[in-house]
Amino acid sequence: MRIGVFICWCGSNIGGVVDVPRVVEAVSALPGVACCSDYKYMCSEPGQEKIRRAIAEHRLDRVVVASCSPRLHENTFRQVLAASGLNPYLLEMANIREHCAWVHQQEPAKATAKAIDLVRRAVAKAGKLEPLHSAAIPVTRRALVVGGGVAGMQAALDIAEAGYQVVLVEKEPSIGGKMAMLDKTFPTLDCAACIITPRMAAVARHPAIKLLTHAEVTAINGYVGNFKITVRQKARSVDYDKCTGCGICQEKCPCTVNSEYDQGLGTRKAIYVSFPQAVPNKPVIDRAHCRRFTRGKCGVCQQVCPSGAVDYAQEDVLFEEEVGAVVLATGYDLFDWTRAYGEYGYGRYPNVITGLQFERMNNANGPTGGKIRRPSDGGVPENVVFIQCVGSRDEAKGKEYCSRVCCLYTAKQARQVLEKIPGAKVHVFYIDVRCAGKAYEEFYQDAVARGACYIRGRVSKIYPTGDKLMVRGADTLLGRPVEIEAGLVVLATAMVPGAGGAELARLAGVSTGKDGFFQEIHPKLRPVESSTAGIFLAGSCQGPRDIPDTVAHAGAAAVKVCALFARGEIITEPVVARINERLCTGCLACRLVCPYRAVEPKSIPARGGAPERTVAVVNSGLCQGCGACSATCRSGAIDLAGFSNEQLLAEISALCH
């Protein structure tokens, strides 16, 4: 055994605390160590060259690098070994930066002793390392995108344009998402519909995109490159092959329901198309409200349909799709302020609305035809008060985080009030105005210049006085309470993860943060990858973001998918669990603890003609090498490659030496 040990100073990160020459001296004396040297930055090109030279010069067959966390540079050093003709898994790292120098800055002598121990441990394990080999698995070049908002559409179009097939699943009857509800978008004031509706049409038209609306993903099985997805096509009660989208059924339907698309400010029928520009532009029956389904009577839509498309007997259909990658783009919902903010009336005052309701009202195809009106009586509100951070930045009642988009859309809406209602007064209560973004600060300043009056402080109470509302708050810059009479109050409510996100996270095996947004694997370097290989994140399901950022994020997710497909195969990590079938008793405790559903039971012939017996088998495509099964196995039948029991025991005995 000829082990080479390379100790990094990491500038002063390690060298400023740990006495590196002292470590070199101690390690050189260890059995099996053929050479030991140190360098200022082992990860740099001269550092790597030093290792390559030493491997050749000393005929090394194992390498130990004592530096930073293996999360940072294990791969870098594995490449160095590979370039020198060694199996890359004959590398062992000792983390003497995060685990030693950084946390023991005040005690250099003890830190040095600990560094020597850590390196001794690594040398002991290195002596037991064996070469490991990766395998290649073919990839299904077809992607699933969950969610048909602006993020999902962007990801689907980008992947399809790159020449791959896409299945786009949307739970609502139409794609378009929240953006299709908006009026104009900041900071350019371009009309949201003019941007989004052509995209919707493009998605529907694209030959590589299979569009499934009014559908849900109910299972995600398999692993990167080879997922099996189960989709439930919810019953529409309308045969889309026959339906021409003429709209007579909607006209004649006698049952009126609050419109989700209009955020409760307008109505729709029980058989409905969400909005005139919906894609697909064909109706579904809302069975929770339809009289045919609730009372067994009616049937008007079937009678009037000229093409006989209405089918009350239609049922949900389950089917499978095979894909190689998944993009989650399930977006956001608005924080339900009516449950938390009693001081704003718990939703009892009709003239207190959310920003999204304001968008609907302000939209030319909205319930008021684009006129800003008081929902209570249809009157023109001459005083409009905007309240920012309702549910955002409020640990007591809402969420700790900032929702990022509200400052700008409030400024936009303030401007629109001033433009549409001559002589109107606009007050905006804020905590901070956060305008980080290209042309955002200028946009906000413009709203102020046009007459929006910004008051720094929270609103403590809204109460009705006659047909007006009194908004009472604090002006924390002047240090005094303020009361403003308002005809309309608009709340900038927080963004929260889209409904069903938690269930989807469970299905996909994706982790979520404390607020329920999907968790990216690295906040800076891997912002679109989830904790499960092959599952990517796009848009505000990962955290609050505005439209430009969402589109950029979705594009990034699409690129990752395309990169996977372009390679055509996945090189599997060989650090996976291996089961010794002779020792396995088939208790399957490993299956219970496996977070990746990588363990399955398997029947094998027993010895001596006895009946078949069950053993566990690991799917190496799913296994992420966490080691939970190995630690759980009572009969010691599972070894994790690169972390075998023998290797771990060698480390422990070196530490206890």
Next chain:
Amino acid sequence: MQLAYYPGCSWETSGREYDLSARLAGGKLGLEFIEIKDWNCCGSSAGHSTSRLLATALAARNLALAEKMGLDLTAPCASCYQRLALARHDLLADGQLRKQVNRITGHTFHGNMRVRSILEVVASLGGEHIAARVVKPLRNLKVAAYYGCLLVRPRAVQVDDPENPQMMEKIMAVAGAEVLAWSHKTECCGTSLAMNNDQLALPLVAGILEAASLSGADCIVCACPLCHFNLDYRQKKVNRVLGTGYQLPVFYFTQLLGVALGLEPGRLGLFDHFVNTKPVLQLVS
């Protein structure tokens, strides 16, 4: 149900009708109030603004006495309730404080009792229990239920939702009155400033009276002697200083409940108010 009863300092003075009506109405509802022997100041008002330790120790002695009776404590006064309940909360949360206070009072408080507002006690009896005993429903009476600040804040001791409490509404509705949705039910009445800053306190009182009038209420019902004193006694001053003309009787909820339970108005102290109550009471009779 037996409860240790803590009358508080207003019981024979400004809040006499509250004490009278609470005991009488409580009796009708099957609540047995046993007065705590040798009770002392609860520690609110001047006490708690002077010293937290003093306020906690004063309350703790009463809590320990009730605990010795083996009963939960109830107090009609909202200020007494809040002080006693907060002291209990502090004592349970801080073992050191409890030891220190036990040494001061000479009575060991273990924490094996609860402090309940009389509003909470009556509401917990349930609508059916009360409805079965109502003999004279308060028909034609529109009431604005006013909670003030002490019953619903802070969170640790709040008896109901701080923004839109409903306990008093439920009791009054069962008693047959029409309860109104209005805006000022948990606004500050300005009591703690009434003595030394009229300029600030009077508009606060006026705001509540105005909101109640606008809602169409015949009267205000409350559950706090401090609120009552402020809204009833100072109504005349509000009218004089601010040029208004309010004639809005202010009742304790136990008084109106007592009427509904068939108790004689005189015994409930209904004619001891500053604002004339007769026109409103005629609505019910």
